[in-house]
Amino acid sequence: MSKQYSDRNRGVKILFMSVGLIFIIRLMVLQLFSSEYRELAEVQALRHRTQYPARGLVYDRNGKLLVYNEIVYDLMVIPRMVKGLDTAYFCRQVGITREDFEARMDKAKKYSRYAPSLFMKQITKAEYACWQNKLHCFDGFYVQQRTLRVYDRPIAAHVLGYVGEVNENDLKNNSYYKRGDYIGRSGLEKSYEELLRGTKGVKIMQVDVHNREIGSYQHGQCDTLPIEGINLYTTIDADLQEYAEKIMANKRGCVVAIEPATGEVLVLASAPTYDPNLLVGNARGKNYNILSNDISKPLFNRALQGQYPPGSIFKVAQAMTALEVGAITPSTGFACDKSLVGCHNHPSARSVQEAIKMSCNPYFYQTYRRVIQQGKYKSAAKDSQYGLTMWRDYMLKFGFGQRLGIDLPNVSTGMIPDTAYYNRWYGKDRWSFSTIYSNSIGQGEVQVVPLQMANLACIVANRGYYITPHVVRYYGPDSTRNEEFIQRHETGIKKEYFDIAAQGMYDVVHLPGGTGRRANIPDIDVCGKTGTAENKGNDHSVFISFAPMINPKIAVAVYVENAAGGGGSWAAPISGLIIEKYLKGEVQRKDVERQYMEAAPCQKLPLPHKAPKTKKKKRG
């Protein structure tokens, strides 16, 4: 019998081998042809713990620290590990109510009993110090370090900007950011975000089935250390910035000061402003709402985003353009014919220099007519189109009508109308010089950003060119500089014409009949030009200036909204104070200083409006 069925051993062997083969095929499917399980394994067995770097620091031009970081603590809890907690004692120490404790604990438990959750956010060092030595009594709680921005002096809020937690959009657009990260929202924080933020590190932890961390993954070989953010060395003069903000405290408007030779922005103040410390930490959301609902718009950076009619300061650029295109000569004189356009009472200007000094409206009306209507075409409309195009090219060379490449976000372009604009507005060939003459005196369709006004002062100070205004001088350990910020932008207008402009601006401040005599400072040759921009409310007061006349060290533009007075009455004396403070280090004219610091023009102000489109008669 033993041999009878001996061939059946083959059947048994085949059964064994085929089961083995089936298992091997199954292993192939699971291990070689499917990545699904590998991904699932990563998701559930590893936890990526982010190591946050400190953001870069920000210094002013004299090495004073403007922004640094403060360590705060996030109190974390692992609900399952909370044992024998004296809740009343804990609440007293940490400073929360019993109900609050229960609510936070429930939220944490709902998330996970085993994984850490955020119990309390951004506890300051001082608060933490009160109960730091008792933390060991609170099983299941531990703290995690984060950093927050701190501003030593409550200044330059608009320049520095603020950071906020990333939103859905940021997460979608940039894979670097993860929930809970911070991102620069405005100012330098936004424009230099990629340098300031540094590089996050990651610590990979293995977690077990209960979500407990059971040690580092592969002994930390895959971990990366966080790299701290890069420091910025700005061009801002903190003392001067603070001074400008102090003067503007009870006013609405802005101050921009630039070092003409380098394009370095010394002051960029917008009023009303706010303490940048308001937009940090736990109170950020609440304060942001208050600020954004304030009708005086403290979050709005008037120096970069505001677009205003420039008023008479625009005449300086008009005179230069007219001289360059040959519409007038330095000695051209026009009678002050008030039938053309309104003016204040003054003798007729006999030269460009005198016209600037007296800010004669009819003079610039005549000048602008010669620029726009050059007689190249018979039709006045065609001729105006030709002239406007040429004029506009010069205006763009002055930096108007375009975004100046400053290293800050949200810069407005201003407005220099072109032929297409007028064609759209009036219809093709339905307009000519007589329709657009208001541009000559900085009204009408023309709109200028205060930064562009300061830039105009720089161009005269440099006698014909400017360097793109910028806020960061260099950054990082290697003092890296941006190449763009050393290039000259030429206007293409002869230097001798700018000498005339500078002389005229000197006369504005120094000669009898000059409109900006309140900007005068003993021992310093201040050159300036007033402007009074009419609008629906009270006039805006404008003044651009630079000093000293030879080798200028500072160029300033001051814009005071609804000042109920001309450029000479508000903006000029404020400019004088700022120039004196910068060049002398201290303002000696204490009475003047007090007068303009305390004065608040026109408390009841209408809401800011868009600059009007209608043409109005001006005085300078």
Next chain:
Amino acid sequence: MKLKFDKLTIILYIILVVFGWVNIYAACYNESHALIWDMEQQHGKQLLWIGIALVVAMATIFIEPKFFAQGSYIIYGFTLLLLIATLIIGTATHGNQAWINIGPFKLQSSEFAKFGTALAVAKYMSGLDIDIKKRNVQIAVALLIAIPMGLVLLQHDTGSALVFLSFVIPLYREGLSPALFVIGAVAVILFVLSLLINQYLLMGIVLALCLFYLFGWLNKRTRRHYLYTLGVLAACCLFIFSVDFTFEHVLEPHQQSRIYVLLGKTDDIKAAGYNQHQSKIAIGSGGLIGKGFLKGTITKADFVPEQETDFIFCTVAEEWGFVGSTLLLVAYVVLLVHLVTMAERQRSAFARFYGYSVAGILFMHLFVNVGMVLGLLPVIGIPLPFFSYGGSSLLAFTLMLFIFIRQDAERNNLL
């Protein structure tokens, strides 16, 4: 008398035990308990069991095979007593009443029952004039197997009970009709299908197949054909009806849900399907060459339950990858096939039947265990021979295997 021990079997045994221990060490690995002889840890205890197993293996070699052949009914009776004792004084682990506490150790009686049954059935089948084709022999063998199997079922140890079915392999070798396998296969298919589709639809399909057989297949139809077909149809329908009942009333709820998970009717990866889902993650994440010794992230973090015992294969697949786990399977298949070859060369019917029984039992363990870990079979707790953590199973398997090696060693002296 010259003894020739089969080297390949012994080498494979050592490889499996050592590699098994390495993976138990990896599965329980914990940096604070890295000492390999730490008796608090399972790898430390297993080391002790391996030592005991080696002593047992050596001892077996000095015992005359005649002792087991002649004492087989006594050993069988002793293991039956052990099973009954377990039911009375045993302790429950994971819902199974399968353990007897002896001092600090827990004895799993069912592991030894397989060994005892193998000896008894071999003894009975090696008797003179015993033909499996005879009805009375079939009943006697069925009783020998069914008694321990029933006792194990009473312990709620379905996995071990299932192993007793492996005796069809030696019985098949001795002449049991292959029809039994066909009937078994049809039963499994009908069982699965009746859970998946409407039972009346299934009966309709069976009826259609019968009609096709009668009128589409056969050229001539006799009365016998009609009667047989009618009988098959009736049996199938009865079976289909009974499946519903069996499933609802015989199987326990956890067994029902495990079967549903396997059939894809429920996809609950948190509860019933959790083990196999985690097991597949661990295996799938191993890739071609694995994550490396002690570097498995899923098995290390306790995601897979029972991973040093029933799910030990996960650890192999995760840390040693496709290459390692395939080599392990190949080692098992080589051992099984070689055992059949060895059994076939025995001169005594007892040794042959016993050899086939050992191969069958090992095969059943491998099939059910790895099939479960790979998600091909429902979750049934059963150890991987020589590999899983557990003293009883290691001792029982060692004893069983070495008795056969000893018998094989003196096959030439026995004439």
